[in-house]
Amino acid sequence: MNVLVLNAGSSSLKFQLIATDLQRMEENRDQRLCRGLIERIGGDAVISIRGRQGTQTSNAALTDIGAAVAYIIRLLLPDFDIHAAGHRVVHGGELFSESVVITDVVIKDIRDCIDLAPLHNPHNIAGILAVRQEFGSKVPQVAVFDTAFHQRIPEPAYLYAIPYRFYQRYRIRRYGFHGTSHRYVSHRYRVLRQITREQTNVITLHLGNGCSVAAIRGGYPVDTSMGMTPLEGLVMGTRSGDIDPAIMTVIASKEGLSVHEVENVLNTQSGLLGLSELTNDMRELQQSVIQQGSTRAQLAIQVFCYRARKYIGAYLAAMSGADAVIFTGGIGENSPEIRAAICGGLEWAGLKLDEEANHHAVGVEARISREPSHITVYAIPTDEELLIARDTVRCILGEPHPS
Numbered sequence: 373m374n375v376l377v378l379n380a381g382s383s384s385l386k387f388q389l390i391a392t393d394l395q396r397m398e399e400n401r402d403q404r405l406c407r408g409l410i411e412r413i414g415g416d417a418v419i420s421i422r423g424r425q426g427t428q429t430s431n432a433a434l435t436d437i438g439a440a441v442a443y444i445i446r447l448l449l450p451d452f453d454i455h456a457a458g459h460r461v462v463h464g465g466e467l468f469s470e471s472v473v474i475t476d477v478v479i480k481d482i483r484d485c486i487d488l489a490p491l492h493n494p495h496n497i498a499g500i501l502a503v504r505q506e507f508g509s510k511v512p513q514v515a516v517f518d519t520a521f522h523q524r525i526p527e528p529a530y531l532y533a534i535p536y537r538f539y540q541r542y543r544i545r546r547y548g549f550h551g552t553s554h555r556y557v558s559h560r561y562r563v564l565r566q567i568t569r570e571q572t573n574v575i576t577l578h579l580g581n582g583c584s585v586a587a588i589r590g591g592y593p594v595d596t597s598m599g600m601t602p603l604e605g606l607v608m609g610t611r612s613g614d615i616d617p618a619i620m621t622v623i624a625s626k627e628g629l630s631v632h633e634v635e636n637v638l639n640t641q642s643g644l645l646g647l648s649e650l651t652n653d654m655r656e657l658q659q660s661v662i663q664q665g666s667t668r669a670q671l672a673i674q675v676f677c678y679r680a681r682k683y684i685g686a687y688l689a690a691m692s693g694a695d696a697v698i699f700t701g702g703i704g705e706n707s708p709e710i711r712a713a714i715c716g717g718l719e720w721a722g723l724k725l726d727e728e729a730n731h732h733a734v735g736v737e738a739r740i741s742r743e744p745s746h747i748t749v750y751a752i753p754t755d756e757e758l759l760i761a762r763d764t765v766r767c768i769l770g771e772p773h774p775s
């Protein structure tokens with residue numbers, strides 16, 4: 373089955389066409405037929421396609437996500453059949469704890485979650501409607517939610533200690549994000565170790581532009597660092613992660629900003645960018661330290677790593693110990709230095725990094741802890757698109773979701 377995987381943002385659209393079926397996923401033989409990215413949707417959009425002939429870039433006037441989806445479909449159809457579509461949907465609220473075949477009711481439910489993710493869900497819906505517009509009901513569609521994997525997190529971990537009526541009235545609680553990534557790498561760990569879901573007790577760190585950590589016990593998250601929105605938790609490229617909420621009032625009154633404007637500062641001007649006042653990009657920060665001896669870049673990296681280590685400690689306590697720590701995301705997969713800085717000082721917990729193995733693990737699956745180490749450490753590249761494609765096939769065939 374050729375599955376068109378779509379990840380629609382405010383002005384960008386990532387897509388992949390993946391050929392997979394139950395047999396292929398069992399044997400890890402899924403095939404990526406084409407992938408690409410459309411940026412600057414709303415104006416003169418830039419389209420980059422990676423296919424058999426390498427990467428090709430072009431421009432087109434694409435007014436919105438719908439136009440971008442239609443463009444991709446027309447581009448693919450001469451060469452490939454499209455049998456199904458799988459969509460990354462950011463927020464499923466409390467309504468979705470797993471991926472689902474999209475129906476009118478599902479679209480309405482995703483709309484009902486717009487309040488929780490006003491910047492994301494509308495674009496995801498636009499993507500779904502655009503595929504419908506092109507194919508009608510001939511091409512079944514599946515929604516895979518960022519929040520779904522975290523829906524089993526127990527009440528004491530998802531409730532905030534604010535008046536309970538706010539949870540009742542507005543569903544203010546921890547939802548968590550990056551669920552597809554945490555789910556994928558914990559699944560890969562299970563395959564590598566040849567263990568069951570019930571035996572899967574790991575802490576997964578997704579460190580990309582957005583960053584989050586999940587405590588996974590018995591195969592399911594018991595806690596995660598992102599909250600009602602992706603703003604909570606770890607230090608990120610431009611997001612602050614955890615702060616004292618009273619800081620919002622102080623900044624608002626001192627700077628003459630509205631609460632919305634302060635939230636925007638915390639989302640877009642904080643984190644690595646805010647601390648360094650240089651860049652949100654970890655690689656560039658590391659270069660600034662090496663080439664210019666930038667102390668601010670160094671400080672930003674230190675705050676980033678300290679926060680991550682603190683969460684590992686907290687989750688070891690929350691889940692009564694873990695068997696493994698898994699690094700993923702652009703930073704987690706590619707930066708031995710950051711992994712070493714985060715793991716340094718965790719030897720007391722039985723987590724001992726293998727310097728050599730860590731150094732060589734760049735963009736590949738690898739065990740990077742010493743033997744024996746009470747807590748094993750892995751670098752595992754994430755592949756959310758693959759999981760979306762697999763979920764799409766499973767949902768359409770009515771198969772359970774083993775990963």
Ligand code: ADP
Nearest residue numbers: 580581582652653654655656701702703706707
């Ligand atoms: P997104 O969350 O947007 O998908 P990625 O997962 O690609 O982002 O992660 C982007 C981050 O990964 C950037 O901060 C980038 O600098 C960092 N990164 C990528 N490669 C490396 C590397 N070799 N060393 C350090 N950081 C890296």
